[in-house]
Amino acid sequence: MTDQELAAESDIPGKPTSASRTTLSHIMTHSDTNLLGTVHGGVIMKLVDDAAGAVAGRHSGGPAVTASMDEMAFLEPVRVGDLVHVKAQVNWTGRTSMEIGVRVLAERWNESAPATQVGSAYLVFTAVDADGKPRRVPPVMPETERDERRCQEAQIRRTHRLARRRAIRELREKRAANGQEE
């Protein structure tokens, strides 16, 4: 059964994208910098994970864990004093997992220009129960053309992630069967 058929069969009512979309804002300080004096990528990744986690929790109505983070792109350096906005939304839902798309924008403290996009990422969160076992999530209901495009693109990424995992697992099994693993 495809992901779309699964979603169509879901007995859990869907939730619109806007119900869980969120923005996390943070001013960068000296403790966030790397040796070059610009903001450390890991600081941005933590904010991305935090914002995506908030969206995943809100959409799924309970705890959700980060299963993967991919395509984290840093487009421009972030500097001390910048006001960083991390915007996150559910792009796609499967049975128990969700892809969260995140855009990172920075408002320069010394420029009255519109916020610049400085990064983006896609994360997969899996909703879990009290025992840490995956639990069903409501299907996301895209509301705009942009939401619809993001959902279709997320489906492509999902297909590639599954294919990559399967190919690597098969290679490892083959190497193990040939006695090539230490």
Ligand SMILES: CC(C)(COP(=O)(O)OP(=O)(O)OC[C@H]1O[C@@H](n2cnc3c(N)ncnc32)[C@H](O)[C@@H]1OP(=O)(O)O)[C@@H](O)C(=O)NCCC(=O)NCCS
């Ligand atoms: C994520 C986790 C709950 C998945 O558990 P699992 O027993 O492997 O469950 P499944 O294989 O049934 O996968 C459940 C869902 O997660 C998705 N998933 C699991 N691992 C994934 C990965 N690496 N990338 C993308 N999706 C993943 C599956 O595709 C599935 O989605 P679906 O139900 O929508 O089809 C488990 O691996 C885990 O607890 N990981 C640690 C998470 C964590 O602690 N994160 C914080 C980092 S410190």
